[in-house]
Amino acid sequence: MAVLEARGLSKTYVARGRTTRALDRVDLDIAQGQLFAFLGRNGAGKTTFIKIASTLLLPTAGEVRLFGRDVVRDPTGVRPLMALVPQEGKLFYHLTPREHIREYLRVRGVSAETTAARTAEILDAMGLVPYENTIALRLSGGLQQRTLVAMVLATEAPFLFLDEPTLGMDPFARRQVWAVIRRTVRRGSTVLLTTHYLDEAEQLSDELAVIEGGHVLFKGPSESLKSTVGREVRLQFSGGFTPEELAPYGKVFRDRERLTLLTSRSAASELTDRALGRGTQVSVGPVTLEEAFLELVGRGIEEDDAE
Amino acid sequence: MTARSQAYASLRICYFNGILPLGRSPLLIAAVFLTPFSFLFFLFVIAPHDLFPYGVTGGVLFTALFTGSGMLNDCAYLRLERQLQQVFVASPVRPLAYILGMALSELAFTIPAAVLFLALLLVVTPISAAGFAGLLGVFLLTWLMATTLGFFVSTMFSQLREIWPVGTLIFSTLAILPPIFYPATVIPADWQWVAFLAPSTYSSQLADHCAGLGGQIVTPIPFLNTYYFDVVMLIAVTIIFGAAALYLARWREP
Numbered sequence: 001m002a003v004l005e006a007r008g009l010s011k012t013y014v015a016r017g018r019t020t021r022a023l024d025r026v027d028l029d030i031a032q033g034q035l036f037a038f039l040g041r042n043g044a045g046k047t048t049f050i051k052i053a054s055t056l057l058l059p060t061a062g063e064v065r066l067f068g069r070d071v072v073r074d075p076t077g078v079r080p081l082m083a084l085v086p087q088e089g090k091l092f093y094h095l096t097p098r099e100h101i102r103e104y105l106r107v108r109g110v111s112a113e114t115t116a117a118r119t120a121e122i123l124d125a126m127g128l129v130p131y132e133n134t135i136a137l138r139l140s141g142g143l144q145q146r147t148l149v150a151m152v153l154a155t156e157a158p159f160l161f162l163d164e165p166t167l168g169m170d171p172f173a174r175r176q177v178w179a180v181i182r183r184t185v186r187r188g189s190t191v192l193l194t195t196h197y198l199d200e201a202e203q204l205s206d207e208l209a210v211i212e213g214g215h216v217l218f219k220g221p222s223e224s225l226k227s228t229v230g231r232e233v234r235l236q237f238s239g240g241f242t243p244e245e246l247a248p249y250g251k252v253f254r255d256r257e258r259l260t261l262l263t264s265r266s267a268a269s270e271l272t273d274r275a276l277g278r279g280t281q282v283s284v285g286p287v288t289l290e291e292a293f294l295e296l297v298g299r300g301i302e303e304d305d306a307e
Numbered sequence: 308m309t310a311r312s313q314a315y316a317s318l319r320i321c322y323f324n325g326i327l328p329l330g331r332s333p334l335l336i337a338a339v340f341l342t343p344f345s346f347l348f349f350l351f352v353i354a355p356h357d358l359f360p361y362g363v364t365g366g367v368l369f370t371a372l373f374t375g376s377g378m379l380n381d382c383a384y385l386r387l388e389r390q391l392q393q394v395f396v397a398s399p400v401r402p403l404a405y406i407l408g409m410a411l412s413e414l415a416f417t418i419p420a421a422v423l424f425l426a427l428l429l430v431v432t433p434i435s436a437a438g439f440a441g442l443l444g445v446f447l448l449t450w451l452m453a454t455t456l457g458f459f460v461s462t463m464f465s466q467l468r469e470i471w472p473v474g475t476l477i478f479s480t481l482a483i484l485p486p487i488f489y490p491a492t493v494i495p496a497d498w499q500w501v502a503f504l505a506p507s508t509y510s511s512q513l514a515d516h517c518a519g520l521g522g523q524i525v526t527p528i529p530f531l532n533t534y535y536f537d538v539v540m541l542i543a544v545t546i547i548f549g550a551a552a553l554y555l556a557r558w559r560e561p
Contacts, residue, residue, distance in 0.1 A: 083394075109315075
């Protein structure tokens, strides 16, 4: 059952006579208990979608329903069902992590006993216990972000909007946050997260959507996105080939001196032999989500340009 | 959340945004006290000493008006720089509870300075119990008027840099130019009515009256020369700013 349903959602910003279409007739369903990732380049429309769905912003057209309630017409009805980590949100500089979590839960009407239990639990799960009584001003950026995420996840609200929740965190902290997000979903919350870390989307999400220029280009599991590329193997060459030479075999990406080719198994076999013959270093692996994303979004950009 | 839970949310916001930081940075009290005290000191040095009590009631009112400036800057900062207002929008907390909580936290910052000015006022002029109660009422209405205006204006801008000059402009016009620290009677008679353009003039006239000081603006229209007019206008302006904060402020962006 879909708990978030967007139909024909559009948003156009007009500022100083300039019009920007951030969302263009977006349809999207997110099922109960899902961990749904929203992927896209900067300015693709992810945050605009989250802002509308979390009642921060009015759409130009279309509707979003959360648990069957219209977020535009009934914001008071849906707000108790949600919590939000805003993009690049920051803390109250004078409060400690413990105070942030405790006060936010109390303000939301959570009882004192539940607040105490949840605060202790999430401080521990997020690795914040050593810093629980340090004011935010003295915490690193990563610890501040962890506190903000902890404060919101501790609500265990039925629907959680997490806009780039692990921004600025080290790999260990990110994994700690992932574990708590997974646990929150197991307890019954539905999560919509945006991220630029493709590994995060792959590790966490049950389903994902790729958005570009306000249009949803893809929706489905990450494995399906990888299969849409139509190529099975990734070859990486450190010199020895030119992009023009590889182009007939598939999709070529250039990263400084390194060339990445997404291609079929038979072509991979042929090219590996040739690379070895030339004494060129070559590595072989499956297509990653990042490559599938780059391919898909690249195609989307080309289509937009053609229009 | 019930009305009681919303009221409790306001008190919690006041606690963590007003009382806790005050306890951790007591210098904030001095900062609130210093500006009106500087005006008072200036007045004491250059003006006849019989105007000094007007300066003290001005100090009391300035602290109430100062909450508006604090509200404007804090709310804009939390929304634009910290993205924290958004965390409260996407939650069961209603706009009224958030506004009241923020306004109470601003009040927490100014209460120590207001108490000092009230104590000083009791020293420089005798005030009846009824007059003192009236003065507290005027202080609270002025606080409500200033904070609701501050919140409303804070939501109208998308850049902090735009807010700072607007805040200075509004609260200088409300707290420094009108007859707050001086009686309206020192303004040339033909121009006294201009002071009515600033809503803080009504607060000031009432505060001076409650403190047993004169200095009422005189106009050719008798009703405008009564304190009933000041009461009606102060309440009306507070209701208008309150309604603007609740219904016109951008709790949700257009």
